[in-house]
Amino acid sequence: MHTDIITISQLCFQYHNEETGLDIPVLQGIDLTVKKGEFLAVLGHNGSGKSTLAKHLNAILTPTSGKVLVEGIDTADEKRLYDIRQRVGMVFQNPDNQMVANIVEEDVAFAPENLGVPRDEIRKRVDAALESVGMTKFKQHAPHMLSGGQKQRIAIAGVLAMQPDILVLDEPTAMLDPSGRKEIMQAIKRLNREQGMTVVLITHYMDEAVQADRVVVIDHGTIRMEGTPQAVFPKVKELKGLGLDTPQATELIYLLNQKGANLNPEILDSETCVAELLRNIEINR
């Protein structure tokens, strides 16, 4: 939990607009470190630059200025491109648009095949990857016959087969129904807890961000807030100003406190919220 696995310093990035000839700044001086084994959530409203940041973590994009180091490797170093991509597995929003083959295990094998891994080893990796997302049963299926959550788990298995050290997920649950979302969050958390996978989760859902070790809030390409969920979410007013919601329980406590109640603001889920309210009722009785 103590060594830095990704170090981002003074990262700036701009898109060049061909029509107007202007450069549009998207990331403006991001400083961020990700620690080995941590579960980091990245929040920010639409267009704040989250996906752009994610694409810098595995050298799909490289900085206009500043530096991104992944396990000490500079992402701008083209000779190490595939070393970086292999270390940082990336999962996107739409599972349909990430799958290459029409049989699950063939799809999961895609990355190790690209890396030139020997056949026996591919087999092992595919089986292990499918096992760790609980999809072993489906290895002979066609992806289009699976549910959204199952497809997204295959997409995760597809990057796990590279044996990455870091998993970056860009709104992986945005297209899923509630049960699919739960499946994915469980899979991510299990990888983080049991296999010590470093996770960077970009999300719009506060209830997902709450489960992270640390939260970073991005706005207009800069980091505006950072800290544990307990530290970040009680700042309801500040978050609203950045166009974000807060977990419902936190907001309820916040509103009650505004009306003069004296409740612990660091409450993130409904269970602890209920417990806190009951405790308060007991005291006032």
Next chain:
Amino acid sequence: MLKDITLGQYFPGNTVVHRLDPRAKILLVLAYIVFVFSIKNFVGYALLAAFTLACIFISQVPIRFVLKGLKPIVVFIVITGLFNLFLTDGEPIFTWWIFTVTKEGVGFAAFMILRLFFLILGTSLLTLTTSPIALTDGLEQLLSPFKKIGLPAHELAMMMTIALRFIPTLMEETDKIIKAQSARGADFESGNILRRAKAMVPILIPLFISAFRRADELATAMECRCYRGGENRTRLRELKLGKVDLGGVLAFLLLGIAVFGLNFWLGPSVGVR
């Protein structure tokens, strides 16, 4: 299992025919096509029919499945047959109005029909018993010697794989768009061909836009998974020639000897060129 419903024609199984190496199977089907077009008498076709039936029987694919492959080209076969029947010169059998049927015509028409029939039968047995992915793998390997003269074997196979993968996704999407447009009052059923073609535009435009977006996202996802073309790529599946393939080759060798032997001993039937 419903896997590989993609083309609606792979019939999964674990028979000898299924287990033939896809490369061997493709080559054997090519040999089969050569036989189909070399046979010069009806005894030869009887033999070929027996051989084909045996293959279908061994593969355990229901006959009606195999025959389904013939459906789209029945019209084509019939027209070819009729043309040959009426337009072949030779010894007249009977004449009606401007049509003359000759002995040679009957023979030749029968031959053309048989050739097309067996051509389709043989190739559909290939696609029925080989999963699309094995087929693309086999093609890639068979074509790889031609890489030296600039044939992009890996890229072709990759394109086929991705096309197969996205056919169901795009079909689903087309369906959704049609429903969405119908809900807004679009009419795809009435009117003449021109009108109906015009009605397709509001389906095709969103479909194309979405297909391009998908392609873009897929390309990024492939890059993220370290895709860099066919060089130094390994494969999960190993294509390995085995005893089954040797058996297949032997069977075809015997068939070939028989076919050419019959051609030689019996000579061509009437009308055959």
